[in-house]
Amino acid sequence: MSSIAIALQGSTPTSVGGTDVIRFAGGAFAARIQAGEYNASTHVRNSGGSDISSANTPNNNTFISQTDGTGGDSQADWGDGTEDLDQITTAEAALKITVSDASSFSVEDAVAYFYDGSTPATPPVGLTCVLAEVGNANFTAAEGSGAALALADQSSPATSHDYYLVPSVSPDSFGLKSFALRFEATLY
Amino acid sequence: MQKNVRWHAGLSDGTNVEEGDAGYEACEGEISPWRRLVAHCEARNLKVTSLSLRSGKLAWTLPSASSSPKFREFAGARKPVSFRHFAKVGRDVIGGNPAEQRLEVVEAAYDDGSKLQIWVDAKTNNSWTLSL
Numbered sequence: 001m002s003s004i005a006i007a008l009q010g011s012t013p014t015s016v017g018g019t020d021v022i023r024f025a026g027g028a029f030a031a032r033i034q035a036g037e038y039n040a041s042t043h044v045r046n047s048g049g050s051d052i053s054s055a056n057t058p059n060n061n062t063f064i065s066q067t068d069g070t071g072g073d074s075q076a077d078w079g080d081g082t083e084d085l086d087q088i089t090t091a092e093a094a095l096k097i098t099v100s101d102a103s104s105f106s107v108e109d110a111v112a113y114f115y116d117g118s119t120p121a122t123p124p125v126g127l128t129c130v131l132a133e134v135g136n137a138n139f140t141a142a143e144g145s146g147a148a149l150a151l152a153d154q155s156s157p158a159t160s161h162d163y164y165l166v167p168s169v170s171p172d173s174f175g176l177k178s179f180a181l182r183f184e185a186t187l188y
Numbered sequence: 189m190q191k192n193v194r195w196h197a198g199l200s201d202g203t204n205v206e207e208g209d210a211g212y213e214a215c216e217g218e219i220s221p222w223r224r225l226v227a228h229c230e231a232r233n234l235k236v237t238s239l240s241l242r243s244g245k246l247a248w249t250l251p252s253a254s255s256s257p258k259f260r261e262f263a264g265a266r267k268p269v270s271f272r273h274f275a276k277v278g279r280d281v282i283g284g285n286p287a288e289q290r291l292e293v294v295e296a297a298y299d300d301g302s303k304l305q306i307w308v309d310a311k312t313n314n315s316w317t318l319s320l
Contacts, residue, residue: 002277004279004288006279018287021282021283101220102214102215103216103217103219103220104223105223115284117284118284157220165281179282180283180285181280181282181283181284182278182280182284183279183281184276186274186276186293187274187277188220188222188223188272188273
């Protein structure tokens with residue numbers, strides 16, 4: 001039977017278990033993101049509230065601009081200052097999603113999108129969320145299933161397929177925000 | 189591990205094949221049972237003429253491409269030109285519900301590009317039909 005594993009990448013990847021939460025934060029685990037600013041760090045928090053990624057130097061991807069890069073590319077900062085989004089490598093992306101199964105399979109029509117946490121078609125409320133796959137030149141405002149980011153097909157059969165995502169979020173206003181990021185794929 | 193919901197295909201040579209049958213088991217590292225069926229059909233110039241999902245005594249069946257249906261309405265209905273099986277998986281990566289969902293899907297495609305899909309949740313046997 002297939003499974004979907006999630007890791008926050010870093011010097012060592014941090015697996016995100018069923019009761020863990022990926023936390024976008026300001027400069028530190030407990031720091032809040034100011035309204036209008038984007039995440040400056042990313043962590044994995046367990047059900048007890050602890051940062052379980054702290055020893056792994058977790059990656060963080062910060063949105064900088066949508067079209068100010070070379071040739072209209074988006075720009076982001078993944079720890080080396082502002083760069084064109086299409087320069088990010090798989091090792092520098094924050095999120096790694098691995099789909100695996102016992103039998104060899106291909107993946108098509110994979111998508112990822114942010115939503116409000118209860119209705120996939122509904123965008124998050126009070127947040128600006130952008131998402132890219134490594135290799136994309138521009139971020140997508142992937143808010144709600146109708147605006148999902150289409151991920152590249154992986155048509156060579158294998159028992160495991162990896163997707164590398166570059167997420168960044170910004171609160172539009174003060175206060176606690178609730179949202180989800182969902183991944184869907186067709187296996188055949 | 190045997191799956192709860194398995195595809196069942198009728199072929200143009202009159203044979204029937206079900207996922208899990210000899211030669212169509214899920215094997216570690218090998219291509220999926222459905223891909224093996226596709227390869228079998230291509231090698232012998234066969235076509236899938238009917239396709240369903242089955243779970244115990246339950247069956248969810250797509251319109252058939254067979255030339256000998258039992259009722260007039262079936263004979264007059266449009267016939268699919270191809271069939272396919274796949275699985276759709278999903279999981280909330282951040283927030284939401286971290287539980288993985290996997291639905292088994294069978295699809296009939298028609299000559300005008302339209303498709304009819306049946307989706308079955310292997311855990312609950314709930315099913316949905318989509319016309320695309």
